[in-house]
Amino acid sequence: CWSSVGNRHVGKQELSIGENCDRIATVQHEFLHALGFWHEQSRSDRDDYVTIVWDRILSGREHNFNMYSDSVSDSLNVPYDYTSVMHYSKTAFQNGTEPTIVTRISDFENVIGQRMDFSDYDLLKLNRLYNCSSSLSFLDSCDFELENICGMIQGAGDNADWQRVSQAPGGPENDHSNMGQCADSGFFMHFDTSSANVGDTARLETRLLYPKRGFQCLEFYLYNSGSENNQVKIYTREYTAGLPDGVLTLQRGIQEIPIGSWQLYYVTLQVTEKFRVVFEGLRGSESSAGGLSIDDINLSETRCPHHIWRIQNFTQLLDSQNRNVYSPPYYSPKGYAYQVYLDLSSTTNVGIYFYLISGANDDQLQWPCPWQQATMTLLDQNPDIRKRMSNQRSITTDPTMTNGNESYFWDKPSKLGYVALFPNGTQYYRTRGYGTSAFITYERLKSREFIKGDDVYILLTV
Template structure:
């Protein structure tokens, strides 16, 4: 098999023994070796897969070399060493993860046999000679393992992959995911699920909890509210075109749910709360990342607050402390958006989602889906949707702000970006970071104290700024 003639392979003979032996070539730079080892750590933390340096007795192994481009064979294809190439331009953790996914037995997401239900391939826009990269795999040779099509997969091509300059090569059937495909931040939730299924394992040293709300038990989460309203388990929300994030509106065997709190017709300050089960950190390094998808269809004054209830001892029977971890007047959006919150707790804890009705008139509310909690660091990335479109339309200065982030010391900070296109070939950017003075809710608050109705943000202090003009 030539390196660029990749396909998904079924059969146990193409699976690796775990841990997977590897050898790093001497022609790899020190920086690239560091990125590869970081990628191994992510596999180790998030999935059942582990890697080890090749020993003398290891006949089959992956030889990581600097060849012509970034590529890998699919699955274990040799009784000896097989090459995986990481060359210039590949020194990004998620790109390395992408190539090792090939080596572990996976093809590209947009090559699934059911891809035509989710994307359209514009073959006329593909560079001559690269058409085979967009081939669709046969159902007789591959399996989806019962997982939904994943626009967020690290194995999905971007919209302009191998474009000849005449337009995008991939068009998503749902426009809100056109700028999502091709992300190279990290493994998606379903990347990990598929990997564990393929290798028939389900253990991870960092996994704490996951909930997609497809089971009526709500993953042992509890729902409470002050009245006859609150978080509701829904298949869809009429009038605002919200359907389940996991299956992107395509119902699978009648199971497709998410949680929704309607702020329409509610009074200012009305709240709804959903609490996770209790969890205890397992790793010596006390870092955790909360990841979830949200759909904000209410009023911009509505709030979604993330609280942490940490118990004074390692058991949930002891008195607990409650404090704010993320205060998010999340941006209104007509699509599911990924959000991360670093937790950094030490003892047994719960995560509390508090939705709060704001002052404005609402025609929707908050929706939550696919909650994950793992003992890993959150990505340090500010994702800006439709950045290219915003930039091209910025004839005058456009000011943008990120969500609020929280440091492990309790400081809140926010990034601000000013950008405009002054000429067709001239772009100006100014990026600044703001640190907010501490507020009462940034320290532990006794559980008996009710969260305040309103948490006003004091004026920020400019911490650092930088400009780019090209």
């Protein structure tokens, strides 16, 4: 894994992200080098924050720890960043078992060297270096902490309103952003269905948004403390010169909303004109003791994940004897059935593996499964999508890959798989898994907001 630092002005410039260098953050690391970034521990002020232990470094690798003057490496007035994707880990190029980098604040000893994603400061420096003042993909983020509710408005054509509250009768007792951890903060929007009539609706509309791409992904958390018959409908109101009042289009209806917990939802949009997103709550037919609540809305011009694997009561799972967790079955857009396995058996690392399984379309599909990329993302549930450091791994189904004998690794599950059982007792075939035993350390898993409300989310795209 290597790259020159900055533009070498030689035409096409090489960087290496080959075998064992294909983690997303490793790719980010090498591209930041090409864009002009030195390692974080090469800053001129690094000795204020870390100590380099030279006699623990492999002979001939000392140059990797060079420090550069302000005239060579500009910090761009950004503080030293222990969380940078450009920082070496404490074990970098060690000649034994002792750390080569010691942080002056011991709490950051196991933080340096993260290879999950850009840090906030990485992005700040990149934007300053290239004078970027806006994003091509970000549209909006709202956690309702401010009274202006991010410029949202109460919609027309309804007979009730959404209210900004910090708790609601019947639940939730706190918002999703802070989970009750911060005094005098923690707000969300709530539609009280207990005082509404059957069929009553409440609409909440975002500010006007201006798309650049033509595809968007809406993400939000939803809490139902009322009836399972309550519904939420997501609309877009799109404006054109000929239709100044906008055209309302239903994008998704959400029914049978679980009672009593915050749950993550994604909605795929395809909007090309200026628009608003409209959240409509609907009072169901059964008695309702509470209502509907929404929080932590994010809208970006990116692709939504195909599937969301929610793992509840995660800390209990870590403490249990059975620490092997298989996802429900899913189907890819091309019809391949698959499953993901989260391996919690190690005492240091979490593993993750992708499996093809027998499915309804197998007789119509091409085998061995050719060149499907599966991306498995452990979601950092920070309320603002711009501040997340999610952890992801991708694998590709190479149809020529073998099992070490004459069989193909990604062949039809019923041909080479073994029999497995779903929780309901249904039998199916599952191939060998492919992935990594070092997806994330338990220490990093408990950092950021990977575990929130005792929920973990794995986002899946194939």
